[in-house]
Amino acid sequence: SVSAVAVNGLVYAIGGFNFLLVPDTPLSSVEVYDPATDSRSEGVPLPVPRGAAPAVPLGGTIYVARGFGYEGSSYWFMDRMDVFDPQTGRWTQLPSLPTGRSLAAGSVSAEEFLVLGGRNDEAKAFQTLDAAEAYDPTTAVWSALAPLPGPREAPAAVSASGFVWLAGG
Secondary structure, X not given: XXXXXXXXXXXXXXXXXXXXXXXXXXXXXXXXXXXXXXXXXXXXXXXXXXXXXXXXXXXOEEEEEOOEEEEOOEEEEOOOEEEEEOOOOEEEEEOOOOOOOEOOEEEEEOOEEEEEOOEEOOXXXXXXXXXXXXXXXXXXXXXXXXXXXXXOOOOEEEEEOOEEEEEOO
């Protein structure tokens, strides 16, 4: 349930869960790997611990949307999106994704952050989603896209050759 992205030659492992604790605990940790020096370091932690959150590199920054949090005795779907700027070392909160979800895929298309599928828990009745939404960083606005051909929970997505490829789920 960790997210990983590469920006400016560095690989960032973001959030996830510590499954050694009971209950499983979301993490705020960010670990940075530099393949040029084969070295690891601690990055700037997430503002709020989370796991299973889609993350993408976009314009030299890292966008992380929603995910699972844990409070008291239950998990909840986070209602926030954050962006990290490696140049300044700062996280900034952005407008929340309209559809509550976790276990979604993230990708980039036409300089927008896409969030695809996932699982929703709005009524405590887990529902797999076919929802697809795009965030435009220049306008700070989310927009709905055509739904996926079918609902998908925990799919993988990649952008290549002008297409977004969605697999599994």
